[in-house]
Amino acid sequence: MNRAEKEAYLREYEVLKKKGKPFFPYAVAKDSAMALIVVLVIVLMSLILGTEQGPKADPTTTTFVPRPDWYFFFLFELLRIIKPYQLVPIATIGVPTICMVLLISLPFFDRGPERRPERRPVASSAGCLTIIAMAFLTYVGASAGPPTEIDLATKPELEAGKNVVLSSGCLGCHVIGDNGNHGPGPELTEIGVRRSAAAIERSLRVGPDLMPSYSNLDADQFDDLVAYVSSLRGEDEEATNGE
Amino acid sequence: MAEPETSSRFLKLLPGPLRRPGTPQNGTGNLIDSAKEAPADLLGWVDERTGGSSQMTAMLFRKVPKGTNWFYTLGSATLFAFIAQALTGVFLAMYYTPSATQAYESIVHLTQDVFLGEFVRGMHLWGASVMVILVFLHMARTFFFGAYKYPRELQWVIGVVLLILTMTMAFTGYLLRFDQRAFWATVVGTNINGTGPLVGPFLSDFLRGGAEFGPTTLPRFYAIHMLLVPGAIIAMIGAHLKLVMTLGTTAPPWLRADEASKARDLRTEKVTTSLNGGSSDAEEVNEV
Numbered sequence: 001m002n003r004a005e006k007e008a009y010l011r012e013y014e015v016l017k018k019k020g021k022p023f024f025p026y027a028v029a030k031d032s033a034m035a036l037i038v039v040l041v042i043v044l045m046s047l048i049l050g051t052e053q054g055p056k057a058d059p060t061t062t063t064f065v066p067r068p069d070w071y072f073f074f075l076f077e078l079l080r081i082i083k084p085y086q087l088v089p090i091a092t093i094g095v096p097t098i099c100m101v102l103l104i105s106l107p108f109f110d111r112g113p114e115r116r117p118e119r120r121p122v123a124s125s126a127g128c129l130t131i132i133a134m135a136f137l138t139y140v141g142a143s144a145g146p147p148t149e150i151d152l153a154t155k156p157e158l159e160a161g162k163n164v165v166l167s168s169g170c171l172g173c174h175v176i177g178d179n180g181n182h183g184p185g186p187e188l189t190e191i192g193v194r195r196s197a198a199a200i201e202r203s204l205r206v207g208p209d210l211m212p213s214y215s216n217l218d219a220d221q222f223d224d225l226v227a228y229v230s231s232l233r234g235e236d237e238e239a240t241n242g243e
Numbered sequence: 244m245a246e247p248e249t250s251s252r253f254l255k256l257l258p259g260p261l262r263r264p265g266t267p268q269n270g271t272g273n274l275i276d277s278a279k280e281a282p283a284d285l286l287g288w289v290d291e292r293t294g295g296s297s298q299m300t301a302m303l304f305r306k307v308p309k310g311t312n313w314f315y316t317l318g319s320a321t322l323f324a325f326i327a328q329a330l331t332g333v334f335l336a337m338y339y340t341p342s343a344t345q346a347y348e349s350i351v352h353l354t355q356d357v358f359l360g361e362f363v364r365g366m367h368l369w370g371a372s373v374m375v376i377l378v379f380l381h382m383a384r385t386f387f388f389g390a391y392k393y394p395r396e397l398q399w400v401i402g403v404v405l406l407i408l409t410m411t412m413a414f415t416g417y418l419l420r421f422d423q424r425a426f427w428a429t430v431v432g433t434n435i436n437g438t439g440p441l442v443g444p445f446l447s448d449f450l451r452g453g454a455e456f457g458p459t460t461l462p463r464f465y466a467i468h469m470l471l472v473p474g475a476i477i478a479m480i481g482a483h484l485k486l487v488m489t490l491g492t493t494a495p496p497w498l499r500a501d502e503a504s505k506a507r508d509l510r511t512e513k514v515t516t517s518l519n520g521g522s523s524d525a526e527e528v529n530e531v
Binding site for chain 2: 001006009010011012013015016017018019020021022023024026027028030031033034035037038039041042043045046047049050051052053054055056057058059067068069070071072088089092093097100103104106107108110111112113114115116117120123124127131169207209210211212213
């Protein structure tokens with residue numbers, strides 16, 4: 001906005017303000033009604049939906065679904081969409097940071113005098129797209145859950161390790177065969193081909209990048225887990241091994 | 244016009260000739276009469292020292308622009324949601340123990356044994372969702388109405404800071420219930436912070452209180468959740484509201500000053516024609 005546009009706006013605003021009504025009681029009445037609605041909604045939600053409390057946090061048993069509260073679903077789903085696993089930091093930090101910088105600096109790059117949404121097609125469509133994208137990601141995040149089965153054939157001596165995988169929520173972030181979620185972690189179906197057992201063990205102990213460390217598991221469980229994960233060598237071979 | 248008003252502003256604050264407390268006024272030394280006057284006297288005393296009443300008047304009777312509608316209540320609704328969170332949070336803090344060994348049990352005790360404990364905890368839990376939704380609705384209104392434009396750019400920046408602070412509250416509050424889901428989600432969440440460039444590892448170390456999720460982590464989240472961030476939010480809300488007072492709220496973008504007067508003229512015209520006996524118009528008015 002140049003100087004003339006600024007002055008025109010301020011003049012117009014002055015006129016509209018003069019024609020307006022006093023804050024008290026007109027706006028105060030609406031605000032109070034709204035405040036009442038807000039409190040009523042919160043009270044009703046509390047009475048009807050109650051509270052939730054899962055089992056106590058326990059670093060040694062990882063029977064968990066690593067899912068955030070619903071307001072972070074869109075960020076969490078973003079992790080799954082950005083596939084190459086090396087790009088995870090871009091999804092986790094890059095995209096939110098860029099969004100925040102864009103959001104904060106919005107009034108400094110969008111400086112046109114026009115305020116009506118239908119006459120700001122770029123801004124309005126960008127806003128609508130953002131809302132749709134966030135709503136969609138939140139919906140997908142809300143409906144995603146980890147499966148409780150692994151369909152891959154498993155040798156009997158590895159069953160214990162498979163159960164540790166199932167109870168530790170690995171499938172919340174990894175795919176094994178046809179089961180699990182695509183991301184944020186890499187697919188594990190053929191991890192035994194790509195990584196040595198020692199490397200897998202180190203990863204499970206340290207918890208690289210986003211992954212939590214599993215070093216708090218019982219020594220037996222941990223060994224079972226390493227044995228199972230490093231045995232994963234793809235579907236066909238696994239099936240023949242199982243026979 | 245403004246000049247003499249400001250210079251005499253402080254003189255106007257003086258409530259007539261000053262008198263000592265307890266001195267009978269106008270000779271009628273009636274106790275009941277002076278008791279009746281006490282509230283006014285007290286207000287006058289405070290006003291003389293703060294100038295509060297003129298500020299109150301300026302705040303309450305300032306004009307809000309024509310066309311201000313229900314969309315403009317979203318900001319104050321967010322404020323009320325925050326106040327509700329603050330109040331219920333105080334009551335939760337009375338029973339909560341921010342230690343890794345006792346946090347879970349203290350919540351179970353609060354939920355099961357304390358009078359209205361579950362109700363207040365539910366209000367805090369769902370109030371968080373309501374507040375996040377209201378923040379986003381308020382921001383959407385500001386965005387689509389172009390209300391972030393001159394002269395309200397700073398107002399928008401403060402608003403985005405408040406959005407980030409609200410999300411920080413949501414993130415830190417999640418761990419405090421200390422059940423499995425919240426615990427492991429927060430482990431992943433702090434790991435995510437750790438993948439950031441440069442400051443990432445320091446930030447996640449600061450949040451965890453070390454390289455690992457340990458006994459110091461929960462008290463940290465507790466302190467951040469109920470001291471650091473709320474303080475920052477209150478300060479930012481103060482600045483946000485101060486700017487509302489200074490700049491005023493926007494009018495809906497569709498409203499033009501000349502169109503507004505035109506619309507009003509049009510309406511009066513319609514009423515006059517209907518009064519003059521146009522039958523169809525008269526019906527319309529009746530329906531309305």
